[in-house]
Amino acid sequence: MVSFPMEFKWVFLGISLMLVGLVSSSRFEELYQPSWATDHLTNEGEILRMKLDNLSGAGFSSKNKYMFGKVTVQIKLVEGDSAGTVTAFYMSSEGPTHNEFDFEFLGNTTGEPYSVQTNVYVNGVGNREQRLNLWFDPSNEFHSYSILWNQHRVVFLVDETPVRVHSNLEHKGIPFPKDQAMGVYSSIWNADDWATQGGRVKTDWSHAPFIASYRGFEIDGCECPATVAAAENSKRCSSSAEKRYWWDEPTMSELSLHQSHQLIWVRANHMVYDYCTDTARFPVAPVECQHHQHKTRN
Numbered sequence: 001m002v003s004f005p006m007e008f009k010w011v012f013l014g015i016s017l018m019l020v021g022l023v024s025s026s027r028f029e030e031l032y033q034p035s036w037a038t039d040h041l042t043n044e045g046e047i048l049r050m051k052l053d054n055l056s057g058a059g060f061s062s063k064n065k066y067m068f069g070k071v072t073v074q075i076k077l078v079e080g081d082s083a084g085t086v087t088a089f090y091m092s093s094e095g096p097t098h099n100e101f102d103f104e105f106l107g108n109t110t111g112e113p114y115s116v117q118t119n120v121y122v123n124g125v126g127n128r129e130q131r132l133n134l135w136f137d138p139s140n141e142f143h144s145y146s147i148l149w150n151q152h153r154v155v156f157l158v159d160e161t162p163v164r165v166h167s168n169l170e171h172k173g174i175p176f177p178k179d180q181a182m183g184v185y186s187s188i189w190n191a192d193d194w195a196t197q198g199g200r201v202k203t204d205w206s207h208a209p210f211i212a213s214y215r216g217f218e219i220d221g222c223e224c225p226a227t228v229a230a231a232e233n234s235k236r237c238s239s240s241a242e243k244r245y246w247w248d249e250p251t252m253s254e255l256s257l258h259q260s261h262q263l264i265w266v267r268a269n270h271m272v273y274d275y276c277t278d279t280a281r282f283p284v285a286p287v288e289c290q291h292h293q294h295k296t297r298n
């Protein structure tokens, strides 16, 4: 939707029963900009590549900040030996009490599986890691990774399969990230002190450069101009009598039955770590783990 001029938005608004929001796939430069080590990024039109070598990693960030909606990108991760490398795709707000929704792809030695770590920061505090091994090799082909965010939940999706749901439990007194606009970011860097097999396997620089490729950039969210006050953005980005955002539709507040089966399958077959069940780290389960249940829409 971000790439459509204002007139179009109103036309779509009219014909879509006041439902605001429209998925559009864009070129990298329409939505994003390089944010550091710009000489380690190459924009080849359809495909953007970022490399990590012994000099630097690289990163890009969205030009705008958003509240709610869905961000998607297709990534083909580092091929072959990716041990020690981390490629991240995430949303984050700014400041000491920032919120953050992370996908972190932890590399591995040739032939060993990549791990996908997700994390959620609320008011500056993370420590909510989950890890999975995927049902495919993410370095072979492009696959899509999405974050869906609304007032009810944050959903992490891999090829449209939900792999994690972080629900709004404010009614239980648990804070939920819903009042800070977020940017969208990606980066690749060396993290061989912890990333691969607990930090035991180091980056083999003779295999550099390590390259992650991107395409299919989509952001369908409510834009929050930096010139507009936070409270005003919050109001603009909430559905009201005049406008309804698609992510506020009742069907968006819970997983469908099919999706909840998919999530159960992922958790049973692919999850390798869940902070909620790490009793060594958390003798008392974190509060949201005691309440999180995956509600299903029939």
Ligand SMILES: *[C@@H]1O[C@H](CO)[C@@H](O)[C@H](O)[C@H]1NC(C)=O
Residues within 6 Å of the ligand: 054, 055
């Ligand atoms: C970095 O890599 C280049 C190319 O492989 C190599 O020539 C150079 O010596 C390396 N530098 C360091 C500090 O390891």
Ligand SMILES: *[C@@H]1O[C@H](CO)[C@@H](O)[C@H](O)[C@H]1NC(C)=O
Residues within 6 Å of the ligand: 106, 107, 108, 109, 112, 113, 114, 115, 195, 196, 197, 198
């Ligand atoms: C790497 O491969 C090892 C061995 O198969 C596995 O235990 C580990 O979870 C994989 N991922 C990372 C990030 O180390």
